[in-house]
Amino acid sequence: MNAPFLTSALYDRVRHVIPKAAWLTFEDDIAAILELKRQRNAVVLAHNYQTPEIFHCVADIVGDSLALARQAIDVEADVILLAGVHFMAETAKLLNPNKTVLIPDTEAGCSLAESITSDDVALLRQAHPGVPIVTYVNTSAAVKAASDICCTSGNARQVVESLGVPRVLMIPDEYLARNVARETDVEIIAWHGRCEVHERFSVDDINELRESHPGITVLAHPECPPEVVAAADFSGSTAGLSDFVARERPPRVVLLTECSMSDNIAIHYPDVDFIRPCNLCPHMKRITLRNIRKALEENRHEVTLDPATAVAARRSIERMLAV
Numbered sequence: 001m002n003a004p005f006l007t008s009a010l011y012d013r014v015r016h017v018i019p020k021a022a023w024l025t026f027e028d029d030i031a032a033i034l035e036l037k038r039q040r041n042a043v044v045l046a047h048n049y050q051t052p053e054i055f056h057c058v059a060d061i062v063g064d065s066l067a068l069a070r071q072a073i074d075v076e077a078d079v080i081l082l083a084g085v086h087f088m089a090e091t092a093k094l095l096n097p098n099k100t101v102l103i104p105d106t107e108a109g110c111s112l113a114e115s116i117t118s119d120d121v122a123l124l125r126q127a128h129p130g131v132p133i134v135t136y137v138n139t140s141a142a143v144k145a146a147s148d149i150c151c152t153s154g155n156a157r158q159v160v161e162s163l164g165v166p167r168v169l170m171i172p173d174e175y176l177a178r179n180v181a182r183e184t185d186v187e188i189i190a191w192h193g194r195c196e197v198h199e200r201f202s203v204d205d206i207n208e209l210r211e212s213h214p215g216i217t218v219l220a221h222p223e224c225p226p227e228v229v230a231a232a233d234f235s236g237s238t239a240g241l242s243d244f245v246a247r248e249r250p251p252r253v254v255l256l257t258e259c260s261m262s263d264n265i266a267i268h269y270p271d272v273d274f275i276r277p278c279n280l281c282p283h284m285k286r287i288t289l290r291n292i293r294k295a296l297e298e299n300r301h302e303v304t305l306d307p308a309t310a311v312a313a314r315r316s317i318e319r320m321l322a323v
């Protein structure tokens, strides 16, 4: 496919958030990726934090962690390329053991996934016998394998309450755990992991925003500190924040989350004024058009899992998906 054709077909989608000069550096890679996807029978799954040229121009399936996990099950392609961070690619592989799953950069990690090991989970089990372990999907397959059930920010409360017990361990995100604890009668025992992106938002940020932009609607991801979530107007997963904007059409809004979220949503709602103090996730930003292209050209980097770990981790994910 020739690049100038793409300019007219795709640039219109993203022109409000991608300057023409930047677009000119993207179109060759976009054309190559679209052709490689066709040749290799590949699909690109992209998280909501991917940049607009990835999210709107080469992705086949987009969404929050829950949607990507759910939709990974139905993928019929031979190759899944995950434009997101490593735990998301592992989840896609768990759910598609016979498919090739690629991640363009193996260093695309997550501070939450780094905060806990399967040995830590074993020690927690010993310290709290009989208490179920609810594990955020932002973890390694080994940690999921050592857990009872997974959750995402989109279903954490439902998962906790589905267990029908008075007390659960919720790992590894301390803030997500404390935010869920505010909404449920189930006692939550938390771990001390933090998202390095969301922990930086503060109540002072919200107060300043409300002062400088009267009437602004403040949306916060539940990985933000509980006092930030309490001071916001609404909290939800990345899909929850996007749905809120679609439903409520606030005239002016700020999303206390990763920067690409606002860019990706703003494309659909030119009538909404997005105010953008935001924080970049350095891990998500390791994924680029260039390394997506290379990954498809050179079949790199293939996600592989120890079979026993994969079976146990898949059980935790499937239990979650059944809730």
Ligand code: 13P
Binding pocket: 048, 063, 064, 065, 066, 138, 152, 153, 154, 195, 221, 223, 236, 237, 238, 239
């Ligand atoms: P979501 O599941 O809400 O998309 O969150 C994933 C994530 O990594 C947020 O930082």
Ligand code: SF4
Binding pocket: 085, 109, 110, 111, 112, 138, 195, 196, 197, 198, 223, 258, 281, 282, 283, 284
């Ligand atoms: Fe992990 Fe935070 Fe980046 Fe999400 S935004 S991938 S939780 S470091």
